[in-house]
Amino acid sequence: MEFNLPVPLEGLKETGPTAFLTKTYNIVEDSSTNKIVSWSRDNNSFIVWEPEIFALICLPRCFKHNNFSSFVRQLNTYGFKKIDTERWEFANEYFLKGQRHLLKNIKRRKTSSSQTQTQTHSLEGREIEEMRRDRVALVVELERLRRKHETMKTHLHSMEEKLRVTEVKQDMMLDFLLKKITKPSFLEGLRKRKKQGIKNREQKQEVMSSSHVVEVHETFVKAEPDEYGDELHIASMEDQGQEGDELEMDSEGIWKGFMLSEEMCDLEEHLI
CATH class of the missing domain: 1.10.10.10 (Winged helix-like DNA-binding domain superfamily/Winged helix DNA-binding domain)
Structure with missing residues (x-):
């Protein structure tokens, strides 16, 4: 079956x-x-x-x-x-x-054990070589960063030294100004210069006024006799009017300059 x-x-x-x-x-x-x-x-x-x-x-x-x-x-x-x-x-x-x-x-x-070990050593050798190259690259990078750090440190030290010198100069200037301002002779000298300036302006104004009077007098003295009649008299009066206007303008300018000088001196004394 x-x-x-x-x-x-x-x-x-x-x-x-x-x-x-x-x-x-x-x-x-x-x-x-x-x-x-x-x-x-x-x-x-x-x-x-x-x-x-x-x-x-x-x-x-x-x-x-x-x-x-x-x-x-x-x-x-x-x-x-x-x-x-x-x-x-x-x-x-x-x-x-x-x-x-x-x-x-x-x-x-x-594979035999010897072949396995050879392959293992070969792989480990390549890895070690790669790690060695990486280490060298890291050392180079660290050295570059160290040099950069030293450069920045030197630059910072230089800037700090410049700042210190500037602060010392500012302190010396402030001390000098404070000593000058607090001396009575300094303020007295400023007051004397102000008074002398006012006196000089007043004298100049008086001289200008006197010279104008002399010029007006000479104008009348130099006038021609009556033989020229009313025409000379009218011309003389017109000249006097023009010179009077000029005198008024000069006086106004002098007065404005005087007032401006006064304001500047007052401001200087106030600041001191």
Whole structure:
């Protein structure tokens, strides 16, 4: 008696991709972290743009560590290659965008302990070299900032010294003015100069008045005899009228100048 046993479906015995590959694919596929890690332009590799942030944020979500070097070593054991020396870009012929079913073809390579140690040392050596370059760059930047700080400190000291000298000069000028103002001789000298100015103006006014009287008298003396009649008398009277107007204008100007001088002296004495 023959029994028709069911035949297992083809492919049931095939094993799926490992957890590491699945989790790595999910991390790269997540569009919310494209600024940290994403597919390349050709979709046949992925790029870790920010290794530090990738280790702090992305790795702890799927793995039990945040060691980027350990993640890179795992990629190497699955045949991933770093294809760009300037950035962290990795590729595998079966790790393609939209081709998740190809992950099962990626097999873990069996490497000896010596090969593993060599790869580890190589990665650590590159990291150490990068850290050394970063350290040199930081030292140079610190030296530049130190020199800039010294320059600013010197400039500040110079400005403080100039300010101090200016304040000393101002104090000396104020002391000098206070000493001069508080001396009785100083105020007495100002009063004398004021009185002398008034006296000089009065004398000048008297001289101008006297000269005018003399000119008027000479005008009458120089007049012609009666043979010229009333015409000369009228002309003489007109000249006298013009000169009188000029005298009045000159006197008014002198008087205004005198009053202005008086006001200036009073203002000067008040301020003192």
